[in-house]
Amino acid sequence: MLVHARSAACVALTVAFTLGAGSWSASAQDKVAYPHKAVTLVTHSSPGGGSDVFLRDMTKYLKRYIDADFVVENVSGGSGAKAMAHLAKQKADGSVFYATTPTYIYTSHMSALDTNYSALEPLVNVFYDPAVIYTRADAPFKTLKDVIDKAKSARSAWGAANPGSLERITLEQLKKATGASTAAVVTSEGGGETMINVLNGTLDIAVGELQELRSQLEGKQVRVLAVLADERLSQLPDVPTAKEGGIDLVVRKFRGLAGPKGLPDDVTSAWDAAIQKVLADPEYKAYYEAAGLVPAFIPHKDYVTFINTFAEEQKELLSEVGVIKK
Amino acid sequence: MDRDLACGLIGTAIALAYLNAAADIPTSALGDTVGAAGVPHLLGYALAAVSVAFVAQRAIALARGKAAEARTGGVFDDPVPAFASAAGTVLICAAFVFLLEPVGYLPAVAFLIFALCVYQRVAINARLALIATGGAFALWLLFAVLLSVRMPAGIWAEMI
Amino acid sequence: MDAVLTSISMLGTTMIVPMAILGMTWGIFGGALPGISPSITMALLLPFTYTMDPVSAIVLLASTYIGAEYGGSIPAILIRTPGTNASAATMIDGYEMKKQGKAGEALGISLQASTVGNVIGIVCLILFTAPLSQLALAFKPTSYFALGILGLSVIVSVSEGSLFKGVIAALIGLMIATIGTDPVTGVGRFTYGQADLLTGVPLILIMVGLFAVGEVLEQIATKDDGTVRSDLVTRLKWPSWTVQKKTWRANLIGSGIGVFCGIMPGAGGTVASFMAYSEARRFSKTPEEFGKGSDEGIAAPEAANNADAGVGLIPLLSFGIPASNSTAILLGGFLIHGLIPGPVLFSKDPTLLYGLFTGLLVASAALVPVAFLTLSSSIWLVNRPKPLLMAFILALVFSGAYSINNSVFDLGLVLAAGVLGFGMRFFGMPMLPTILGLVLGYMIEANYRRSLVISGGDNAIFLEDPIAVGFLAVAALFLIGSIVREVRKRRRIKIEREAVI
Numbered sequence: 001m002l003v004h005a006r007s008a009a010c011v012a013l014t015v016a017f018t019l020g021a022g023s024w025s026a027s028a029q030d031k032v033a034y035p036h037k038a039v040t041l042v043t044h045s046s047p048g049g050g051s052d053v054f055l056r057d058m059t060k061y062l063k064r065y066i067d068a069d070f071v072v073e074n075v076s077g078g079s080g081a082k083a084m085a086h087l088a089k090q091k092a093d094g095s096v097f098y099a100t101t102p103t104y105i106y107t108s109h110m111s112a113l114d115t116n117y118s119a120l121e122p123l124v125n126v127f128y129d130p131a132v133i134y135t136r137a138d139a140p141f142k143t144l145k146d147v148i149d150k151a152k153s154a155r156s157a158w159g160a161a162n163p164g165s166l167e168r169i170t171l172e173q174l175k176k177a178t179g180a181s182t183a184a185v186v187t188s189e190g191g192g193e194t195m196i197n198v199l200n201g202t203l204d205i206a207v208g209e210l211q212e213l214r215s216q217l218e219g220k221q222v223r224v225l226a227v228l229a230d231e232r233l234s235q236l237p238d239v240p241t242a243k244e245g246g247i248d249l250v251v252r253k254f255r256g257l258a259g260p261k262g263l264p265d266d267v268t269s270a271w272d273a274a275i276q277k278v279l280a281d282p283e284y285k286a287y288y289e290a291a292g293l294v295p296a297f298i299p300h301k302d303y304v305t306f307i308n309t310f311a312e313e314q315k316e317l318l319s320e321v322g323v324i325k326k
Numbered sequence: 327m328d329r330d331l332a333c334g335l336i337g338t339a340i341a342l343a344y345l346n347a348a349a350d351i352p353t354s355a356l357g358d359t360v361g362a363a364g365v366p367h368l369l370g371y372a373l374a375a376v377s378v379a380f381v382a383q384r385a386i387a388l389a390r391g392k393a394a395e396a397r398t399g400g401v402f403d404d405p406v407p408a409f410a411s412a413a414g415t416v417l418i419c420a421a422f423v424f425l426l427e428p429v430g431y432l433p434a435v436a437f438l439i440f441a442l443c444v445y446q447r448v449a450i451n452a453r454l455a456l457i458a459t460g461g462a463f464a465l466w467l468l469f470a471v472l473l474s475v476r477m478p479a480g481i482w483a484e485m486i
Numbered sequence: 487m488d489a490v491l492t493s494i495s496m497l498g499t500t501m502i503v504p505m506a507i508l509g510m511t512w513g514i515f516g517g518a519l520p521g522i523s524p525s526i527t528m529a530l531l532l533p534f535t536y537t538m539d540p541v542s543a544i545v546l547l548a549s550t551y552i553g554a555e556y557g558g559s560i561p562a563i564l565i566r567t568p569g570t571n572a573s574a575a576t577m578i579d580g581y582e583m584k585k586q587g588k589a590g591e592a593l594g595i596s597l598q599a600s601t602v603g604n605v606i607g608i609v610c611l612i613l614f615t616a617p618l619s620q621l622a623l624a625f626k627p628t629s630y631f632a633l634g635i636l637g638l639s640v641i642v643s644v645s646e647g648s649l650f651k652g653v654i655a656a657l658i659g660l661m662i663a664t665i666g667t668d669p670v671t672g673v674g675r676f677t678y679g680q681a682d683l684l685t686g687v688p689l690i691l692i693m694v695g696l697f698a699v700g701e702v703l704e705q706i707a708t709k710d711d712g713t714v715r716s717d718l719v720t721r722l723k724w725p726s727w728t729v730q731k732k733t734w735r736a737n738l739i740g741s742g743i744g745v746f747c748g749i750m751p752g753a754g755g756t757v758a759s760f761m762a763y764s765e766a767r768r769f770s771k772t773p774e775e776f777g778k779g780s781d782e783g784i785a786a787p788e789a790a791n792n793a794d795a796g797v798g799l800i801p802l803l804s805f806g807i808p809a810s811n812s813t814a815i816l817l818g819g820f821l822i823h824g825l826i827p828g829p830v831l832f833s834k835d836p837t838l839l840y841g842l843f844t845g846l847l848v849a850s851a852a853l854v855p856v857a858f859l860t861l862s863s864s865i866w867l868v869n870r871p872k873p874l875l876m877a878f879i880l881a882l883v884f885s886g887a888y889s890i891n892n893s894v895f896d897l898g899l900v901l902a903a904g905v906l907g908f909g910m911r912f913f914g915m916p917m918l919p920t921i922l923g924l925v926l927g928y929m930i931e932a933n934y935r936r937s938l939v940i941s942g943g944d945n946a947i948f949l950e951d952p953i954a955v956g957f958l959a960v961a962a963l964f965l966i967g968s969i970v971r972e973v974r975k976r977r978r979i980k981i982e983r984e985a986v987i
Contacts, residue, residue, distance in 0.1 A: 082893075111679060112679040155941070189669070218830040
């Protein structure tokens with residue numbers, strides 16, 4: 001719905017999550033010491049959106065490993081632009097962080113902003129959201145190659161959720177890598193419209209996150225043709241990666257944290273330790289695996305390089321396909 | 327000046343300004359056959375055409391001397407005081423918008439209510455001051471407390 | 487039969503009834519505040535649902551959703567401030583009636599229409615989820631484009647007075663809709679690096695500015711002695727039989743269009759209520775009353791946005807796809823409890839579905855008594871002396887506008903839209919075309935261009951979609967019909983005038 005999708009909602013919810021804390025109690029020495037009592041985690045998603053759910057779920061378990069309380073704050077608007085501007089103004093003392101996704105890099109590249117991704121310091125990565133290519137359950141395609149072959153000889157439309165997004169560029173890369181240059185890449189606002197158009201056959205395939213597809217996979221309404229990751233997913237052991245099919249396409253849709261520039265060492269090392277612990281928590285592990293997330297811990301010292309490399313690569317790709325000028 | 331004629335001229339001016347701004351829309355190689363600037367250009371030319379046609383129709387009617395001016399009635403029959411009054415209201419609102427973040431939500435809203443009432447010739451007295459502060463407090467309770475909107479704290483931030 | 491018995495027993499054994507009433511009340515309250523959209527109203531409750539059992543949580547959120555869709559009409563009628571986007575259509579005739587001193591009647595008509603819309607929407611949801619979900623899949627980008635054109639085709643007939651002014655007003659609305667990120671290429675248009683403009687101008691800001699702020703500017707400029715008030719509101723008046731005989735058709739047209747738009751994930755309540763307003767006018771025996779305080783003009787959009795709300799759950803329940811921000815929050819409510827809505831969930835555990843349906847019915851039954859209570863305080867508030875009322879309307883409007891994005895920039899936009907609204911009134915320009923352009927512009931452009939991307943630039947793709955062909959044909963008929971009517975009317979006036987001379 002265009003009106004809703006465009007008017008970003010913004011609400012601050014300051015609720016301490018107590019769910020689950022009663023069933024499990026950590027002894028004090030298991031917890032990583034932290035210089036702040038309360039930590040604010042900012043997301044550009046509206047309540048109920050991707051990063052919002054990620055943060056709220058993670059903080060439930062994070063409290064077992066970091067000696068602090070967590071508050072999630074939604075600073076929506078401008079596809080992350082407002083959240084970045086907000087974060088850059090905060091003190092770099094470890095009391096406030098921002099949930100990173102490729103969106104904030106893309107917004108920085110696509111729009112001439114005063115404050116962009118380079119104003120923030122990447123802290124640590126937590127997950128990859130594995131990207132998959134899917135089609136409707138009764139589609140004639142059995143493999144990604146079938147779709148590519150069709151696209152070379154007939155009209156074939158492929159869907160990505162948003163116009164200036166990693167998914168969009170992924171499909172452009174797929175076109176380039178396979179020579180299916182006539183395939184049409186159709187974007188919409190959000191995954192819902194794309195899904196409807198896959199189900200009704202307007203789109204042959206679409207790229208999406210495993211998370212968003214859970215309901216349709218369960219209901220056997222869609223079929224995953226390929227996984228855009230280095231390895232097969234534990235949730236979909238029978239689905240090959242694009243690499244196995246000879247297409248070298250890997251998407252790293254990361255979910256992590258970043259803070260204002262100049263984070264102190266005791267803060268970064270506390271997070272390095274705590275994220276490893278939280279990812280190993282059996283209860284959380286069961287939860288995030290069911291949700292379709294792949295743990296991908298990247299420590300602080302490597303995450304800065306990771307984000308910068310990612311940003312440079314994407315800038316290169318965007319200017320290659322002509323979306324932005326160098 | 328004839329009101330409809332002015333309306334058409336303003337429409338033309340908006341169309342030209344819009345087309346001028348639309349010229350800056352970046353092109354993208356991912357673009358479709360229409361392009362990001364396609365629809366804006368179409369709308370701009372359409373508005374220009376309709377407005378010019380409106381002006382022409384009005385001018386011809388006026389020249390023939392049989393065009394009655396469109397009256398909207400009410401306050402607009404005497405435009406000068408109406409516009410002057412509206413400009414005053416807009417100025418008060420603009421002052422509120424500028425004040426909101428520096429001074430904070432409560433004082434800014436109290437100011438807005440107080441100033442607008444005074445502007446409408448409500449007598450300045452303790453009752454009005456009470457209504458303005460009480461009203462601001464009620465709205466603050468509604469939005470900031472009940473609905474947890476982060477209203478600007480302004481000068482209150484240092485005091486707490 | 488089993489389902490009915492299970493549902494009835496759930497009334498006594500679960501928290502459905504209190505949750506439905508609580509949600510309804512909270513929803514009306516949130517919906518009535520401008521800027522607090524139905525989805526924000528729901529999101530505020532989300533954290534509290536973590537610790538509830540799933541049925542209570544879902545019923546609470548869903549009742550809030552339908553309550554908020556009604557709540558928007560209260561300030562729309564009383565102070566010309568749409569509380570939600572969809573209620574802007576109710577406002578057109580609702581506020582006219584208020585000015586005529588008939589606010590009580592207007593509130594009664596909107597309350598009855600909301601109830602009718604709710605019940606029809608929920609019954610469709612309960613009985614026809616499967617066939618309607620198949621229909622939802624029939625709509626392609628080409629169909630959405632054609633639906634938008636059909637919506638715009640009423641511009642000629644709603645431009646009273648001057649066709650030129652109507653078209654200029656519509657084009658201004660369409661132009662405002664082009665601000666923001668381009669739907670196909672993703673580049674910024676008219677954004678100038680402003681973070682606040684990247685996702686476009688929020689519709690509610692423009693509507694609140696054009697109508698509420700514009701109205702306040704005009705009211706303050708109007709000199710009166712303040713002793714005689716013709717528009718005092720006394721109390722809510724349930725529509726009499728004479729009124730009901732007039733509005734039943736509008737109620738049904740509205741509900742029908744609401745159901746229709748509800749199953750289309752790309753349309754939604756705002757499109758539904760404006761389409762309903764135009765169609766009710768088209769099929770009315772007294773179309774000339776529209777815009778001047780028509781009973782039907784209140785009933786149709788109000789029935790439509792409430793029917794849309796109920797049916798809007800179908801894409802979520804049958805495909806797990808949220809069709810709007812509000813249903814996205816409801817999806818969040820499911821996910822929090824580890825439930826993934828979709829066909830599998832409900833065949834595994836139908837009690838959840840029965841609970842939801844029962845809760846929605848309880849909430850619609852609770853709407854009338856809850857609204858009666860809420861309205862008495864609202865009525866007291868709007869009967870304060872005019873200067874105070876005007877000052878508080880602006881304070882409320884700015885508070886609401888700020889809470890959308892916590893942005894002072896948005897307040898500037900509201901004020902600018904208010905100046906535009908004042909100017910448009912001065913020139914006697916109709917507002918409805920501007921709003922139609924704003925509501926439909928993005929949908930038309932995005933889907934037109936998407937269709938062409940799919941076809942590789944070939945316009946023939948619109949002829950391949952029978953739904954699009956149907957919509958476009960109807961739009962063309964209406965457009966020609968209204969132009970012919972307009973020309974005949976002009977000629978008649980001219981002949982009459984010459985006869986007088």
